[in-house]
Amino acid sequence: MGFVRGRVVMVTGASSGVGLETSKELARRGAQVVMAARNRERGEKALEEVRRAARSAGSPEPYLLLADLTDPTATAFLMERVRSRYRRLHVLINNAGGYFARRATTPDGFEHTYALNVVAPIRLTLGLLGRLKKSRPSRVINVVSQAHAAGVPDLDDLQMKRRKYRGFLQYARSKTALILWTRAIAGELGGTGITVNAVHPGWIKTAMGSSNPPTAAAAVFRFATALFARPQIVGSRGPAYLADDEQLQETTGEYFFVTHQRAPAAHARDQELANRMLELARSYDLFAQKK
DSSP, X not given: OOTTTTSEEEEESTTSHHHHHHHHHHHHTTOEEEEEESOHHHHHHHHHHHHHHHHHHTOOOOEEEEOOTTSHHHHHHHHHHHHHHOSOOOEEEEOOOOOOSSOOBOTTSOBHHHIIIIIHHHHHHHHTHHHHHHTOSEEEEEEOOGGGGGOOOOTTOTTOOSSOOOXXXXXXXXXXXXXXXXXXXXXXXXXXXXXXXXXXXXXXXXXTTTTSOSOHHHHHHHHHHHHHOBOGXXXXXXXXXXXXXXXXXXXXXXXEETTEEEOOOGGGGOHHHHHHHHHHHHTTOTTGGGO
16 A cells, blocks of 8 residues: 555646646545646646546545646635645645746746746745644655756846846756755755655656747747657656655655656755755745744
8 A cells, every 4th residue: 555545645737747647646546636726627627537536446536726826825825725624735746837938927026937846836835834744754746857957057047037038948947946945955854754855757748838939949849749758647657656655755855757766967966056945945935924
């Protein structure tokens, strides 16, 4: 029997792609799946798929929560709903992410890629830390990308304001930033019964980047994805493994390539950068004043 059976698991970006497939797989394994999605129509359609998977396995009914994770007000409301509905949260899978070919900003002034790929998972983890502590042993899984190898972060220009915006570079840098924070927060939480790990699920055929304007870079990204990426169902293997494998209870601060523990790129192992990310992340906590 795996770790998730009978436990509460929250998956962000659960309306499609890796998030949806991971939600279905964990429902099949007996988890009570809480799905977070931005779009109601897509979210409700995904909920039906996860519900069928849960019922076929005799698992608890899944539940859908709606929020745009780049909006701090919506994110805070989402976390309040989780806390009011669930006394326990055993696994948080920060899967939601995106690649944006052109620069845009969020309601609180963050560059959009950085906001979704870095600020959102940090906010959710810190905001739900109380539930994770009450549920120990518990796990946080941050979905990242091997693309981080191409992105050495400039921690003095994380919003890419000082240089010409390049969508893929910002995507790669954001994934490096999340790996750095994963390593740092895992160290800070060491010995608490909460593990934090990062996983690259593989290059998967998802809708990421499909809403980008028809730039040359966006066209190349879509073409390469269609040609080389693997089916969506394959994308659940890594996140489901980290969520459910009993032997990983003491493993924390690590990077996984699907189900294999590996060392990330050298710049994603830089302890000074990790420490700086940890300090920066404290300012993203929406509930810091309440603690």
